[in-house]
Amino acid sequence: MTDDRRPPLKIEALEKHYGPVPVLRGLGFEVAPGERVALLGHNGAGKSTLIKLVLGLIRPSGGHIRVAGHAPGSAPARIATAYLPEQVAFHKALTGREQLTTFARLAGEAPSAVMPLLERVGLAHAADRRIGAYSKGMRQRLGLAQALLGRRRVALLDEPTSGLDPLSRHDLYAVIDEMSANGTAVLIASHALTEVEARTDRIAIMRDGALVADDTLPRLSRQAALPIRIRLTAAEGAADQLHAELGGQRVNGSAVELLCPADQKMAHLDRISALGETVRDVEMVPPSLEDLYRYFCGEDRQ
């Protein structure tokens, strides 16, 4: 019972070196129950290393990890952790039901939990087919089913949507939402920025083994102070006048694009509305996660 009051995942000053090469440098963050956190970063930023450390598959060179208050790799920590590897693989010779039953027995769950889970991920019809005959999407669903076994406090999902069709992606995020509603802390390592933008509560960005951003999307936007893009469509033949009046950049024949800091948005809108008939349409684009990602990864050279 005391477990439930401890944070599902707590990481402090985590260090990992491979020989003299640092892979993680003083990483620290927490994930609260039910929180969905996107873990972003380039290949080689240390995301997979971080996940392996949380799973207890490798040992840190320094710092602490606590999974529901337990050391990673310990039996209670493993019981509390669900994991979906990027390239999820199973024994080809086993059927989906047999493989999931094995996992259920390892997790201390009753085998009767298996069929409902297969139904939940849409694999009931293939339960008694060998995994060797499964498609990539079906294997991923089976991987998700095993991550749903038991009452997990933390779920670590490594590129969960890679190679999935749009419908399967939608199903996957529905399952993730369900996990989060049940109080499971979900950590999603991903490159699919537009997906996680809409589907997570918090964004953590890693760069060269350190955390360079860790907050909600609106707060990261404010912190980065990236400009809002305002796109104006001019009335017939008025584009030049608009450009002269407001500055910015001409885009094709009839549009003007402005970049304005977030806190000057209203002032700009005032000026635009004062122009009256000259402006036919206004479109505002806040900085996307992709812009933020570029910014925090130090690749925004504009």
Added chain:
Amino acid sequence: MIGRILAIAAAEFRIQRRNRWVVMATAMMTLFALALTFAGSAPTGALGVDLLTVAVASMTTLAVYLAPFMALMIGFDAIAGEGERGTLGLVLTYPLSRGEMLMGKFVAHLGVLAIAMVVGLGAGGVVAALTGGAGPDSVAALARLIATAILLGASFLALGYAASALAGSAAGAAGAAVGLWLVFVVLYDLGLLGAVVFDGGGVFTKSVFPWLLALNPADAFRLWNVAGTDQVALVSGMAGAGQTLPAWAAPASLIAWPVLAFALARLAFQRVEP
């Protein structure tokens, strides 16, 4: 703990059955055992022993080669193969210790070997007994042969796991398995033989050689079966070396080998980072 070991063992046994290893190993053992039994039926009369005794002697030689071979073929893939296919990382995130996982596989693989030995050697024994007669001594010899063949297989299963954990890749593990088989089953004996010839009946041959023989699980297996029955020793012509050793030496070696090799495999497995 037992539940988790059995969960792994059940899945692993299923995999072995679907990979046809159960059928192949059993068929191989049966085929060779029957062939040897029929081939060995000729000299019975001359030696004055029943056919089962002769069959046990020839099947002992068969098992020395085949039991380690089959065990290594099953064992080499256990860790490296799983690591390569990517199944190891996920399994190890479950509340399952590496020792439990290895033990689960060991139970399943030993089951496969036991089926092959009981059916194969048993079939050879039954045919020999039916056609050429058997006595209580020769039946006991057959039982001993089957039990020790399983122990021999257990030793090489565990050695295969150790190779699998240390090799890093399935191909490397397969190569190491072949190497282990050559060293333990072929080269070791050749080396000892060379040393004995060189020594020419000196101190080495009388007091060191028998112990070195008992140290190798394959030779310990042979010694135990030969020393067990005078008649088998007579038929196989291998009595000399066994007589200078205390009776416990070969059994102790063959029982210690699976335990020590398993401990070695467990240690090696610890170093594997999936």
